[in-house]
Amino acid sequence: MWLSGVTRVFGAVPALVRIDLEVLPGEVVLVRGPNGAGKTTLLRVIATALSPTYGRGRVLGFDLLRDRAEIRRRTELVGHRTRLYDALTARENLAFAAAAWGADGAGVGDALRRVGLAELGDERVGGFSQGMRQRVALARALARDPELLLLDEPYAGLDERARRAVAELVGRVRDRGGTTIVASHDPSGATMADRVLHMDAGRLLPEAP
Amino acid sequence: MTTIRQAALVAGKDLRIQFRTRFGAAALLPFAATLLIAFGLSLGPGRALLREAAPGLLWLAVLFASVLSFGQAYGSEVEDGALEGLVLAPLERAAIFLGKAAAVAAELLLLEAVVIALVVALFGLSIGARPLDLAAALVLGTVGLAAVGSLFGLVVAAARRGEALLPLLVLPLAVPILVAGTRATAAAASGGAGSWLGLLLAFDAAFVAAGMLVFGFLLED
Numbered sequence: 067m068w069l070s071g072v073t074r075v076f077g078a079v080p081a082l083v084r085i086d087l088e089v090l091p092g093e094v095v096l097v098r099g100p101n102g103a104g105k106t107t108l109l110r111v112i113a114t115a116l117s118p119t120y121g122r123g124r125v126l127g128f129d130l131l132r133d134r135a136e137i138r139r140r141t142e143l144v145g146h147r148t149r150l151y152d153a154l155t156a157r158e159n160l161a162f163a164a165a166a167w168g169a170d171g172a173g174v175g176d177a178l179r180r181v182g183l184a185e186l187g188d189e190r191v192g193g194f195s196q197g198m199r200q201r202v203a204l205a206r207a208l209a210r211d212p213e214l215l216l217l218d219e220p221y222a223g224l225d226e227r228a229r230r231a232v233a234e235l236v237g238r239v240r241d242r243g244g245t246t247i248v249a250s251h252d253p254s255g256a257t258m259a260d261r262v263l264h265m266d267a268g269r270l271l272p273e274a275p
Numbered sequence: 276m277t278t279i280r281q282a283a284l285v286a287g288k289d290l291r292i293q294f295r296t297r298f299g300a301a302a303l304l305p306f307a308a309t310l311l312i313a314f315g316l317s318l319g320p321g322r323a324l325l326r327e328a329a330p331g332l333l334w335l336a337v338l339f340a341s342v343l344s345f346g347q348a349y350g351s352e353v354e355d356g357a358l359e360g361l362v363l364a365p366l367e368r369a370a371i372f373l374g375k376a377a378a379v380a381a382e383l384l385l386l387e388a389v390v391i392a393l394v395v396a397l398f399g400l401s402i403g404a405r406p407l408d409l410a411a412a413l414v415l416g417t418v419g420l421a422a423v424g425s426l427f428g429l430v431v432a433a434a435r436r437g438e439a440l441l442p443l444l445v446l447p448l449a450v451p452i453l454v455a456g457t458r459a460t461a462a463a464a465s466g467g468a469g470s471w472l473g474l475l476l477a478f479d480a481a482f483v484a485a486g487m488l489v490f491g492f493l494l495e496d
Contacts, residue, residue, distance in 0.1 A: 113363060114363070115359055115363060116496045117495075117496050138363050138364070138365055139365045141363075143363065145356065145359075147359070148355050148356070149357045149359055149360035150355055151288070151292055151351055151357055152351070152354060152355070153295040153296050153351065154288070154291065154292065154295075162284070162288050163360065163364070165284050166284065166360075166361075166364040168365065199355070
């Protein structure tokens with residue numbers, strides 16, 4: 067995938083400024099930077115949740131602006147907002163997501179087991195801690211096997227077991243030739259990254275040679 | 276997956292949430308009943324006046340309660356970013372709109388069954404002459420309301436903290452449904468409601484079509 071001159075402005079505030087980025091298939095890229103650097107906005111633009119104000123790009127070979135449906139079909143964004151319905155159980159949340167993506171939901175039980183929530187799968191997520199909710203969101207990604215995985219602060223509030231689930235998820239995507247971009251200010255992600263990029267004030271800083 | 280199956284998936288999810296949160300029984304029904312009693316008290320004890328006003332009171336109670344229902348339908352979508360999940364899911368935008376509208380309509384129809392009983396008991400609404408016309412008026416009016424509410428519920432959800440906007444957006448557009456529903460209900464009690472039912476059907480077609488066309492633009496960034 068590549069981005070060229072991608073800029074995103076919220077009102078008068080630029081969140082991304084002329085981002086040029088190229089990521090190869092199978093690569094794991096860690097994007098680091100302080101709060102407000104634009105990491106989340108970058109991932110949301112790549113996921114097509116946000117449109118760039120200016121600029122263009124291709125993701126998984128599809129045009130960022132014209133082929134949103136194709137990109138979405140192949141991409142999973144795991145953010146700090148877990149996108150779960152409080153009144154539904156963990157299993158129901160995952161089954162809904164699987165059905166929405168046209169899957170039969172057969173992998174839901176296995177995905178919950180991998181994040182250590184098999185026993186709590188029939189509990190409503192409204193009673194879960196933030197860390198448990200993050201694990202359900204990870205299970206949703208595990209159940210899908212996306213070609214492009216976008217992880218936004220994936221280690222926030224996670225215990226050791228859940229961190230292993232993150233590593234497993236990244237490994238599975240890489241084994242299938244998929245690409246992962248992790249946005250985090252936590253240095254833990256550097257160990258599994260092929261490349262570490264730095265952002266600040268909406269700009270991607272030049273890579274060290 | 277066909278559009279209908281996608282809509283059923285979204286509607287099923289919303290209905291499950293509505294059932295689990297008991298929003299209808301805990302909030303909508305008490306609200307509608309309180310409104311009816313307040314309307315009745317404000318009109319005084321004259322039985323003839325209450326009976327004459329009954330169709331309008333029924334639709335006012337349904338309309339105001341429906342605004343609460345629209346807000347709740349999107350409340351679950353914004354509480355932890357679930358709406359973004361719908362945006363990113365490969366679901367047809369029209370199917371999401373239809374699913375959300377269907378779930379709201381089902382909830383309102385259940386509410387109306389109880390509200391009608393209240394209006395009959397409190398105000399002496401006659402449902403004897405053409406009960407099928409009355410049922411048709413309620414179904415058609417509810418479909419129109421659900422379509423308007425599902426469209427503007429999204430606008431308000433996307434605006435964040437814009438809950439106060441919802442009645443301002445929905446109520447003016449729902450006035451034709453309120454008028455036609457009231458007239459159709461009154462006509463069903465005395466004779467035929469045919470022309471008013473036709474008008475409600477036309478409103479439904481317009482609002483559902485507009486929702487299916489516009490919803491995707493509103494959903495996207």
